[in-house]
Amino acid sequence: MQGARLKELAARISGARSVLLTTHFGPDGDGVGSTMALGEALEEHGISVTRLLPEPLPRRYRFLDPHSLTTHPAEAKERLGERRWDLGLVLDTHQWELLEDAAEWLRTRTAETVFLDHHPQAAAMRPEVYGDADAASTGELVYRLLHQSLGWSITASVAEALYIAISFDTNSFKHIRSNPASLAIAADLVTRGVDTNRVYRHLFGSNSPAKARLLGWVLSSVQFDCGGRLAWVCIPHRLVDELGLERDEMRDSITHILEIDGVEVAATLKEMELGKVQISLRSKGAFPISGVAAALGGGGHPMAAGCDLAGSCEKAWVRLGPLLVQLVEAVPDCRC
Numbered sequence: 001m002q003g004a005r006l007k008e009l010a011a012r013i014s015g016a017r018s019v020l021l022t023t024h025f026g027p028d029g030d031g032v033g034s035t036m037a038l039g040e041a042l043e044e045h046g047i048s049v050t051r052l053l054p055e056p057l058p059r060r061y062r063f064l065d066p067h068s069l070t071t072h073p074a075e076a077k078e079r080l081g082e083r084r085w086d087l088g089l090v091l092d093t094h095q096w097e098l099l100e101d102a103a104e105w106l107r108t109r110t111a112e113t114v115f116l117d118h119h120p121q122a123a124a125m126r127p128e129v130y131g132d133a134d135a136a137s138t139g140e141l142v143y144r145l146l147h148q149s150l151g152w153s154i155t156a157s158v159a160e161a162l163y164i165a166i167s168f169d170t171n172s173f174k175h176i177r178s179n180p181a182s183l184a185i186a187a188d189l190v191t192r193g194v195d196t197n198r199v200y201r202h203l204f205g206s207n208s209p210a211k212a213r214l215l216g217w218v219l220s221s222v223q224f225d226c227g228g229r230l231a232w233v234c235i236p237h238r239l240v241d242e243l244g245l246e247r248d249e250m251r252d253s254i255t256h257i258l259e260i261d262g263v264e265v266a267a268t269l270k271e272m273e274l275g276k277v278q279i280s281l282r283s284k285g286a287f288p289i290s291g292v293a294a295a296l297g298g299g300g301h302p303m304a305a306g307c308d309l310a311g312s313c314e315k316a317w318v319r320l321g322p323l324l325v326q327l328v329e330a331v332p333d334c335r336c
């Protein structure tokens with residue numbers, strides 16, 4: 001994104017007295033880290049901030065919010081009453097449909113809503129979307145907004161939240177898209193006082209025993225197709241229920257499948273609720289999978305995408321499987 005566009009967003013933000021911040025449903029490290037970083041920086045500069053996530057903050061991010069500043073639609077009426085905001089700012093998505101019940105708050109309680117996101121835009125550009133698909137995380141865009149466009153100094157606590165956003169979306173700097181920006185920004189954040197061991201402990205070293213059991217189940221149930229280049233697994237609702245898993249704990253299974261030698265494309269079909277299957281797709285890079293996600297009504301990046309389908313896992317695979325097989329078989333002798 002051109003610096004001029006970010007400057008324009010900076011002007012909109014600094015012209016507001018109150019801002020309602022949110023991110024997508026299924027809040028992740030990038031969405032939560034960006035929300036907490038920007039929220040704190042705006043408050044330091046006299047802007048009143050409300051952090052409304054579409055659902056309760058997942059367990060592993062609670063260390064970022066020791067004073068329970070975040071709220072969610074189920075309790076927001078009680079906490080926020082009839083409040084209204086000058087500006088609604090959505091981080092890490094540009095799609096209204098990914099905001100679930102938070103969308104209503106933005107539509108009815110803010111004077112205007114803008115988006116800051118790094119996901120590719122499928123449809124025509126919208127003026128209220130500040131997007132940069134070259135950025136490896138929204139955290140990177142928030143850093144540029146604060147540091148370059150607003151010219152604010154970044155405190156150690158804001159730096160930690162930004163570092164979490166960037167390290168989450170790059171999977172600990174494994175996926176930087178050959179773009180040194182993530183590394184350069186992370187280096188700057190560390191010099192500002194980020195305790196990287198504390199981040200590791202909370203973000204990557206805090207799996208619950210139930211999540212460990214899930215990973216064991218996933219890795220022993222994985223199925224292969226296309227000579228081992230496609231790997232997939234269905235996680236049935238029965239298992240989610242039995243282990244008492246929260247949605248965020250289902251997230252990393254796919255990474256472990258993709259890490260198997262020879263696997264180029266991985267898919268997980270997660271039956272979080274009965275009758276609703278959440279599909280995640282990942283690619284090592286030889287086969288862009290965002291087209292498959294888009295064909296089923298979803299979206300994402302070439303290497304990480306997803307979509308939701310109604311019905312059972314088995315029914316969802318009947319629709320998804322052939323598309324993935326076709327994609328992978330199109331290049332039969334790929335020397336990846």
Ligand SMILES: [Mn+2]
Binds near residue numbers: 030118169
């Ligand atoms: Mn992101």
